[in-house]
Each structure stands twice: as structure tokens, then as C-alpha cells.
Amino acid sequence: MRAPSLRRVTxxxxxxxxxxxxxxxxxxxxxxxxxxxxxxxxxxxxxxxWPDHPTLQNFAIVFGEKHYYLNHFWLQMWNSLVIAVxxxxxxxxxxxxxxxxxxxxxxxxxRAVMNLALFTYFIPxxxxxxxxxxxxxxYGLLNNQWALILAMMTVAAPYSIWVLKQASDKLPLxxxxxxxIDGASPMQLFRLVYLPLMVxxxxxxxxxxxxLAWNEYLYAFLLLSNDRDITLSVALGNFLAADDSPWELxxxxxxxYALPPAAIYYVFKRYMVGGLTAGAVKS
Amino acid sequence: xxxxxxQNVEKSFGATKVIHGIGFDIRDGEFMVLVGPSxxxxxxxxxxxxxxxxxxxxxxxxxxxxxxxxxxxxRDIAMVFQSYALYPHMTVADNMAFSLxxxxxxxxxxxxxxxxxxxxxxxxxxxxxxxxxxxxxxxxRVAMGRAIVRDPKVFLFDEPLSNLDxxxxxxxxxxxxxxxxxxxxxxVYATHDQVEAMTMADRIVVMHDGxxxxxxxxxxxxxxxxxxxxAQFIGSPAMNVVDGTVRRNGAAPHVEAAGGVRWxxxxxxGPDGQRVAYGxxxxxxxxxxxxxxxxxxxxxxxxxxxxxxxxxLVKVGEVQIVLVTHGRPxxxxxxxxxxxxxxxxxxxxxxxxxxxxxx
Numbered sequence: 001m002r003a004p005s006l007r008r009v010t011x012x013x014x015x016x017x018x019x020x021x022x023x024x025x026x027x028x029x030x031x032x033x034x035x036x037x038x039x040x041x042x043x044x045x046x047x048x049x050w051p052d053h054p055t056l057q058n059f060a061i062v063f064g065e066k067h068y069y070l071n072h073f074w075l076q077m078w079n080s081l082v083i084a085v086x087x088x089x090x091x092x093x094x095x096x097x098x099x100x101x102x103x104x105x106x107x108x109x110x111r112a113v114m115n116l117a118l119f120t121y122f123i124p125x126x127x128x129x130x131x132x133x134x135x136x137x138x139y140g141l142l143n144n145q146w147a148l149i150l151a152m153m154t155v156a157a158p159y160s161i162w163v164l165k166q167a168s169d170k171l172p173l174x175x176x177x178x179x180x181i182d183g184a185s186p187m188q189l190f191r192l193v194y195l196p197l198m199v200x201x202x203x204x205x206x207x208x209x210x211x212l213a214w215n216e217y218l219y220a221f222l223l224l225s226n227d228r229d230i231t232l233s234v235a236l237g238n239f240l241a242a243d244d245s246p247w248e249l250x251x252x253x254x255x256x257y258a259l260p261p262a263a264i265y266y267v268f269k270r271y272m273v274g275g276l277t278a279g280a281v282k283s
Numbered sequence: 284x285x286x287x288x289x290q291n292v293e294k295s296f297g298a299t300k301v302i303h304g305i306g307f308d309i310r311d312g313e314f315m316v317l318v319g320p321s322x323x324x325x326x327x328x329x330x331x332x333x334x335x336x337x338x339x340x341x342x343x344x345x346x347x348x349x350x351x352x353x354x355x356x357x358r359d360i361a362m363v364f365q366s367y368a369l370y371p372h373m374t375v376a377d378n379m380a381f382s383l384x385x386x387x388x389x390x391x392x393x394x395x396x397x398x399x400x401x402x403x404x405x406x407x408x409x410x411x412x413x414x415x416x417x418x419x420x421x422x423x424r425v426a427m428g429r430a431i432v433r434d435p436k437v438f439l440f441d442e443p444l445s446n447l448d449x450x451x452x453x454x455x456x457x458x459x460x461x462x463x464x465x466x467x468x469x470x471v472y473a474t475h476d477q478v479e480a481m482t483m484a485d486r487i488v489v490m491h492d493g494x495x496x497x498x499x500x501x502x503x504x505x506x507x508x509x510x511x512x513x514a515q516f517i518g519s520p521a522m523n524v525v526d527g528t529v530r531r532n533g534a535a536p537h538v539e540a541a542g543g544v545r546w547x548x549x550x551x552x553g554p555d556g557q558r559v560a561y562g563x564x565x566x567x568x569x570x571x572x573x574x575x576x577x578x579x580x581x582x583x584x585x586x587x588x589x590x591x592x593x594x595x596l597v598k599v600g601e602v603q604i605v606l607v608t609h610g611r612p613x614x615x616x617x618x619x620x621x622x623x624x625x626x627x628x629x630x631x632x633x634x635x636x637x638x639x640x641x642x
Contacts, residue, residue, distance in 0.1 A: 174368035177335050182382035182429070183356035192381075196372040 033258070036251030044248045058252040067249055069239050072227055080214055080231040080257075083145055087152035088210030092202060094153065095160035100190055102161075103168035104176055114165060117158035125155050126218060133222050147223040148231070152216060156209040167201040168194075203271040211261050232257050285346035285359075285436035285469055286311045287332065292341035294327055294493075301327055302493045304341065309471065309486075314463050317473045318480035319490035319516070325473040326441055328490070332471060333362050333439050345436060356385075361430035362439040365446060367422045369414040369429075376401075376410040379428045393432075400428040403462070420451045427462065438463075440472040444479065456482060477517050481505070489513050511637035514562050514630055520594065522562045523604035526634065531555040535577070538631070542600030547577050549626035550642045558634035563624060565594070568606035570614075571623035578621035583614050597622070 036044055037058055039051040046052075060066075065073045102110035132151050133142075141147035171194070179189045195202070217233045224230045236257065239250040287309040294302035302324045309315045317325035330336040332343055334355035342349050350358050361382075369378050376397055383393045401407045404424040414422055423443060430438055440459070444452045460483050463470050474480055480487045481501040489496040489504065489512070496516075497509045508514035514522050527540035529548065536548040538561045546561050553559060571578040584603065585596040588611065595606050595614070599622070606622065614620060631640045 172366060172368065174364045174366050175370065177333075177355075178362070178364060178368040178370075178429075179381075180335070181333060181355045181360065181362050182433075183385040188385060193370060 030258075033251050033255050036248050037255045039248055041246070041248050058248050059256075061249060062252050062256065067246060069235070069246065070249065070253070072235070073232075073253070075228060076230060076232040076235045077257075079145065079229065080233065081260075083148050083152070083220075083231060084210045084214035086149045087156065087213035088206045090149065090153045091156045091160050091209035092206045094157050095164050095205060096195070096198070096202065098157075098161045099164035099168045100194055103165045104171075104189070104194060105186060114162065117161050120158045129218055129222055132219065136223055141223075143224060143226055143229060145224065145229060148216070148220050149213075151219045151223060152209070152213040155219075156212050160205045160209060163205055164198070164201055167198065171197055200271045203268055207264060207268045207271070211264065214261055287315075287437060287469060287471065288342075288344040288347075289328070289332075290342045290344075292328070292331065292343060293339045294324070294331060294336065295339045300493065302331075302339075305490075305493075305495055306341070307488060307495065307498055309469060312467045312469055314460075314470045314472065314483060314485045316480040316484035316487045317471065317490060318477055318487055319475065319496075321475055322492075323490040324493040325475075325488075325490050329362075329439055329441055329471060329473045332437075333360055334358050359433075359436045360439055361433045361435040361437075362441065363423075363426045363430055363443045365442040367414070367426040367446075369422055369425055371414055374411050374413055375406060375417070375425050375428075378414070378425055379432050382429065382433050396432040396434070397428075400431040403431065403465070404428050404458075419447050420455060423447065423455055424458075427459070431462075431466070434468075436469065438468050438470040440470065440474075442474055443472075444474070444476075452479075459483065478519055481517065487517075489516060491516075507639070508562075508630060509639055511560050511562070511632045514632065514639075518564055520565050520605050520607065522564050522630065523568075523606075525561045525563075525599075525602055525604070527559060527561050529553045529555055529557045529559055529631075540600055540602070544579060544600035546579065547624050547626045547629065548631065549629045551629065551631035551640045552642065553631060553633075553640045559640065560632040560634055560637070562630035562632065563604075564628065565605040565607040567625050567628035568604075569608060569623045569625075570606075570612055571621045573619075573621040575621060575623060577626075578623050581620055581622050583616050583618045583620060585616060586614060 035049075035051065038054045038056065039046070040053060040055050040057065043051055043053070062070055062073060065071055098113065101107045102113060132154075136142050136147040136151065139147075141150070175193055175197075176189060179193050184192065215233065216231075217237060220231045220234045221237060224234065227235075232253070236250060236253055239245050239253075289308070290306045292302060292305045293300065305324075305328065317328060319325050327336060331338050332345075334350065334353065338351050342351055344350060345358060345360070370381065373381065379397045379400055380393045383396060388396075397410070398407075401410055404427060406421070406424055406428055409417060409421060409425075414425065417425065423446075426443070443459070444455055447455060456479060459472075463483075472479075472483065481504075484501055486498060486500055487504055488498050491512050497504060497513045499507075501517075504513060504517045508517060508522075511524065515524060525538075525540045525544075525546065527538035527544075527546065530537055530539050530545075532555060537545045538548055538559060539545055540561065546563070573580065579599055581597040581599045581604075583595060583597050587594040587596070592607050592609050593611060595608065595612070596603060597606060597620070632638060633640060
């Protein structure tokens, strides 16, 4: 084997110099989370790098709903799941239809819609929280999970439309023309040609919207208030209402809450990266 | 099977007019090739016939029925695209069956038609494969198969061979022609390649800048090009064209080119002193003994033997021209030779209008 050239060594060194701090920066809080989760209540704040008596007791308490703050743990977990899946599904429906209409059917005004979609990101979602609260109040949807589902769809849709439109543009136009000549109506074109070819992008965008809704705190906190309706993220926030917060249980629940997104991301990561280049059909 | 008729067809994209009132008829069962350089409007015309582009003015009729406002799917046509446009997520069999499924044909009919098309195109071993698993030539055949199963009134081909390598192109050219001879379906075929046009067509429409330059059988276009554009577009290697002036005083009528070179005029008309473009195909020139009556003196620049024939680049007066000979002449660059011109084979065009001078 040839000795690596100086250039390569310096390149590697530079990457490591950036990579190691970033990795520590990212992993340290997660390690803290984990440390709290396996520490007994007394030694949670001991500041050790590893607890003297690691325990799974905290997990037993959380799964068994054996604490005042955790009375509805499973129900709230379920709420999070339902809302995330519904928001992901609805976003997909809206964004796919919009992307198809704009990119493939060349609908009049499509450009304006795309510009508007981009424009929405000039305004941080947090600024829109109160207007959204009022709007949902007008619709009579406050304290209804539909309010959060619709709100999350509204937040996720513009970016989704944008990405799906870009991916659609990369599908060759001749496919549509061939299908039209073969006798396909626009709906048949959508169902039989467009959707199957867009699968990687759809998975990527569905996952994006799902995780966005799963992780949402602010909107969930504002729009839902009943203990039996809220998502787990809001329940986690409620831990801090007391002076003597059970930190070890908060962290344990947080760790559990973080696992599904990690799993989803791991399963679909192929699509998350692939989705961005999915349309690149070989000519 | 059907006839196709174009009448005063025009096409504009915004303010830009790309087709300027084209009219011609295609006979039932005919293989018609639209040929011209890129941007001449041949693809646009084909796409208007297919229903993929609006018709700005005029009418297009298939089998006597005006189709201007008819959807593509109702025109009973099938099209083969340059990029094949196969559905990547469907097998070869599904690709071919797609149109029939949309038309809700019976399963037995679909299977029978697909099997028949696969047999015609030698695609039987590949029916379960996906397009990405096929070679370029096989994909091309699937695209044709997709057209055949429809049993349409008209086949449309839009530069179908452009994505293939040279050898495969020649092979597929033969296959398409054989297919047409077998099915006898009216075919409209757009290409920029005049060799494809010459070898495949029953008749050719030569287009240029959105206008028809000439319509005729391949040999009509070759023997009697109506204008300079057609003359230079049809034929390979291209026709030699020399600028000159008609001279009728004194000896035999001839065209005098720069440097005092005298080209025999043949039977072409044109008054003394008219400025003309004098055309002669490389294969209608031959080597002559110097001193032959009417021979044109020349100097050899390049000799290109291809085995069957030899292409010579020669200098005559101030211009370079090409000649093709079937023999294997023993000549070398720098040799001074004489060219014999067959006066019956010369083409003389008005320098200003580019139109052929009458005989």
C-alpha cells in the first residue's frame, strides 16, 4: 500500500477537526438524556459520567403509568402517533395533488402557487401560532385533535409541494404524452404512471411531515388542553409545572419519545436522500 | 388504416409562427417521411397530428374526419418517441398492454395482441423484464410493440432512431420498413436524417423553416430537386454547388465559374449572363483523360478509399468539390486530373431565388 499523500492526510484531518466537535455537540445532550433515564432518582444530579447503580426502574414507572404526570402516558403516545400519521397522510395528499397539477398538468397560476409556497417560509411558524389559534377557534376546532392535524398540514404543505414539484419536473414529459396517446385520462395518468414513479419522493415527504407533527410542541400546546387529548410532547412540557419535577422520569419519557422518529428515519433514510434525486430518470 | 390530410396548417407559439400554412395528403397505407434540419417544424407537425399540440389554424383530418378538437386518445393513432417513453415501473408486457387495459379490452384479447406483437418484434424472451434491463434496440422495439398492439389507423414516429448507435440504427431502419410492409399501416415518420428518409419512405416531405420545400418519392427528390435547399439536403455526400454565370455566346452553352472554369450546362434554360448555382452530385462526376472534350481540369487534394468506392476531394478553379468513383483510381494528392461531367445530370438553380431552372 502506498503511503497516503500529505494532501490526503490534511484533508482527513480537516474533516475530523470539523466532524468530532459536531459529533460531540450532537451526542452530548442525547447522552445526558440516556444518563438521566438509567439513574435512580437520588443520584440523577450526581454529575457522574456513569451512574453508580444503573437501573431500569424509571422505564418501569413510565410504562406502568405509575406517576401523577404519567397517568395517560400510553394514551398520549397514541395521540402523538395518530396526529403525526394523519398530518403526514394529509400533507401527502395535498402536496402530491398540487405538485401533479402544477408540474404535469401545467395548471394556470401554478407559478404563483409555488412562489406563495416559498413565501410562507419568510414568516416563522411561531408567529402564526396565535392567528392559527384564532382561526381554529372560528372553526370551533379548539381542543379537537383535528385542529393540530390541520395546523401541522398547513405548516408542512408548502415545503412538501415545493420538493414534490421539483421531483415531478424531472420525470420526462414524454411519459405523460405517451400515456395520453395510450388513452389515459388525467386521473389515470396520476394513478397509474405518476404515483408509482414518485414513490421515493412521496416516502421522503411523508416521513418529513410525520416527524414534523410528531415533534411539534408549540401548536400542540396551544390547540389542545385536555389531558386525554394532548400529545406526549405537551405532556413532557407539563412535567415542568411543578417545583420538584421528576427529572429522571421526564428524561426517560423523552428518550422513549425520541425512539420512533429515530427508527422511522433509519428505515426510510434511503428515501430521504434518494427522494431528492428520485426524478432523475435516465434518458 | 387511413389517409391523413393537412390543409393550410399553421402553428404559432405566442407571437412566433413556426408552421406557415402547410398542406399535403398522405395516402392510405403510405410510409411518409417528414425530413428537415432541426427546427424546421417536422416534430411540431407530427405532434399536432398526434394531438399533443394545438392547431393554430387550418385543419388536420384522419380518414376524412377533422381531428382538430379531438383528444389524442380518440384519434386512433400510436406514437413512438425518440426517448421511447416506456413506463419504467411496468414490465415489457405491461407496457405493451397499457393502452388496451385503459380501453378495457378483454384479458384474452390483450394477451393475444401482446403475444402477437412480441412475436413480430422478437421480444418474447423479454416480456417479464423491465425497461431498465433492456438494451437501446430492445427498448426501441418495445416502444414499437406498444404502438402495434393498438392496431391504430396511423403510426407516428418522432426521430425514433436518434438515440441508437450507428450500426443499430441501420438494423432498426430495416426492421421498421419490414414492419410497415407487413402491417401496411399508414405511417408518418419525422427525422433529420436524409438517409433514413431516402431508404424508408414511400414519399418524402422536405421541410425547412416551417414550410414544405418539396414533396415526392425519394428518387424524384434525388433526380429533380425543386430548389437549392432540397438539392443540398438530399444525397450523401452532399451535392457540389458552384456559383457561376450562364454563357451562351460562342461554343457550347456552359456555366462559367470563378477562375474561368467552364461547366457544361446540359439542357437547362437560363439566358446568357444569368447568375446561377450550378449543382452536380459527387457520383455524377468521373475521371477523364485530359484533353477530353468538355472535361474540367482539377487537382487532387485528398483520396479517401472506403473499399467499395473512393471519395476524392479535388480543387477546381477556386472551389473544392467532392467526387465519388466506384473504381479504385490510381491517383495521389497533388495529381492534376480532368473531370468528366454528365450534362444530363447537372442541376442549375437561379442564384437569387434558389429555384431550379426549367429545362
